[in-house]
Amino acid sequence: xxxxxxxxxxxxxxxVPGKSGxxxxxxxxxxxxxxxxxxxxxxxxxxxxxxxxxxxxxxxxGLTPVDRGEVLYRGxxxxxxxxxxxxxxxxxxxxxxxxxxxxxxxxMTVGETxxxxxIIHRLCAATDRQSRIEELLDxxxxxxxxxxxxxxxxxxxxxxxxSIARALAVEPELIIADEPVSALDLSVQAQxxxxxxxxxxxxxxxxxxxAHDLAVIEHVSDRxxxxxxxxxxxxxxxxxxxxxxxxxxxxxxxxxxxQPDPSLAGxxxxxxxxxxxxxxxxxxxxxxxxxxxxxxxxxxxEPELRHLGSNRQTACHHxxxxxxxxx
Numbered sequence: 001x002x003x004x005x006x007x008x009x010x011x012x013x014x015x016v017p018g019k020s021g022x023x024x025x026x027x028x029x030x031x032x033x034x035x036x037x038x039x040x041x042x043x044x045x046x047x048x049x050x051x052x053x054x055x056x057x058x059x060x061x062g063l064t065p066v067d068r069g070e071v072l073y074r075g076x077x078x079x080x081x082x083x084x085x086x087x088x089x090x091x092x093x094x095x096x097x098x099x100x101x102x103x104x105x106x107x108m109t110v111g112e113t114x115x116x117x118x119i120i121h122r123l124c125a126a127t128d129r130q131s132r133i134e135e136l137l138d139x140x141x142x143x144x145x146x147x148x149x150x151x152x153x154x155x156x157x158x159x160x161x162x163s164i165a166r167a168l169a170v171e172p173e174l175i176i177a178d179e180p181v182s183a184l185d186l187s188v189q190a191q192x193x194x195x196x197x198x199x200x201x202x203x204x205x206x207x208x209x210x211a212h213d214l215a216v217i218e219h220v221s222d223r224x225x226x227x228x229x230x231x232x233x234x235x236x237x238x239x240x241x242x243x244x245x246x247x248x249x250x251x252x253x254x255x256x257x258x259q260p261d262p263s264l265a266g267x268x269x270x271x272x273x274x275x276x277x278x279x280x281x282x283x284x285x286x287x288x289x290x291x292x293x294x295x296x297x298x299x300x301x302e303p304e305l306r307h308l309g310s311n312r313q314t315a316c317h318h319x320x321x322x323x324x325x326x327x
Contacts, residue, residue, distance in 0.1 A: 002075050003036040004206050005060070005093075005174055010034070010069035012055055016279060025279045029055040031230035033069075034305075037174065042200065042207040044221030044238065046214055046253065048275050052230040053210045054098075057176045060208070061095055062086060073174075091121050094167035098179035100159035104151040110137070110162050111147030117169045136165040139202075140195060157188035161195070168199065176208045181216060193219055214253050218242055223311075226250045229278055229286045232305060236312045246314040248291045248322050285317065293318040 012030040030052045037043045045053050058064040060071055062078060071078045073089055081089070097103040104113060114133045118124055124132050134144040140161040151159055160180060167175055177196065181189040197220065200207060211217050217224055217238070224241045226234040226249060234247040245251045273290045276282055282289050288298040297317050305315040316322065 003072075004039045004041075004074060005035075005037040005208070006070075006072040007033055007035045007056075007060065008070040008072065010056065010059055010071065011067050012052075012059055012064060013067055027278050028230050028281075029278065030059060033227075033230075033232055035225055035232065035235070037206050037208060039173070040200075040204055040206055041222050042209055042220055044217035044224040045208060045210045045227060046212065046217045046224060047227035049212060050275060050278070051227045052278075053212075053227055054178050056227075057095065057178050057208060057210055060176060061093055062090075063095075091117075091123075091170035092172050093174045093176065094170060094172040096160070096163050096167050096175060096177045096180045099183055100156060100163045101151060103163055104159060104166075106151055109148055109150055110142075110154075113151075113162065113166055114147070114169055117166065121170050123170065132169075136169055139168060139199065140165045155188075156184050157192060160184065160192055164192075164195065164199070168203065171203075172205070174206045174208070176210070178210045179212070180209075182211065182213070189216070196220065214242075215257050226253070229276065229281055231286070231315070232313075233287065233316070234312075234314045240312065246308060246312060246319040246322055247287075247316045248293050248318075249287050251322050252290075285315075293321050 010030055010033045011028070014027045014029060015024040016027050018024050033056060035043065045056065047053055055064060059066050066079050069079070073092065076089070078086060078089060111133050114136055115129055118129055118132060133147050137144060137146050142158065142161055142165070151162065154162065180196070181192050184192060193216065196207070199205065207220070209217065209220050221238045224236060224238050225232050226247060228249050234241070234245065234250050236246070241250060242254065245254060276286065276289060284300045285291070285294070285298040285303055288294040291298065295318065301317070303315045303317050305313050307313055308319065
């Protein structure tokens, strides 16, 4: 089966001005990432802030130009297409942004916001537009009267529902959800996550779900990709990754998930230290300054992302030593 989306060796580097006339530094925001998403699948992408997750999502959609690599949608490399050639593909891939307030035009009513993609892509006649808008609002749990209100009149959760409705307007096959619940209260987060799952089942959607919270990723994902300093360090089916991580960074992220019983003993200490500067990454394995399993080879040689069976990959010299210690 051809993947719905396949990313091959994707890279993006930014030039950062140097100090006092020195040469500009290079920041490798995304560094050789390869991933696949199957039809109807949710791939969770997780990592600390600044690791390149959001940049990767923008590269996939063409919101940021690609330096190197391929973005294959049903076998077609979108990177090689002109703006005119790319336009028909844009309706098949949509994005839900982290901040639902800044991503909505405050001068447009909700109805105008939802009508805009319908007009641009000529998806329905003007006479049918209002009924389509009401249908979209109903899908995300808002009443028809919401079409005549402005974004500032809604709560954060309601604004995110509008953003979801806007993404659904063009009937996409893939939605990239970039931290879609991180700006919301916990109770509202659960409502939006459940809504996204219901919509996925009804519309047979695929998701690239970007988050820094592994507890959220666990709730929505079929597979998980873990990102660190611009690179993928582990991929696995969600249940396998949470049961037995094969990279020390994944292990540390799992240990950082809050436990309902603080008296539980035997869990390793959470991850210590700060993520290194991408302007001056460590030699060898980029995670070795924070890794409890690091040895000399980790300081000198960067590990390749290698297969562990048919469904798992990890980039670690000591993956055989990694694993959560259950209490």
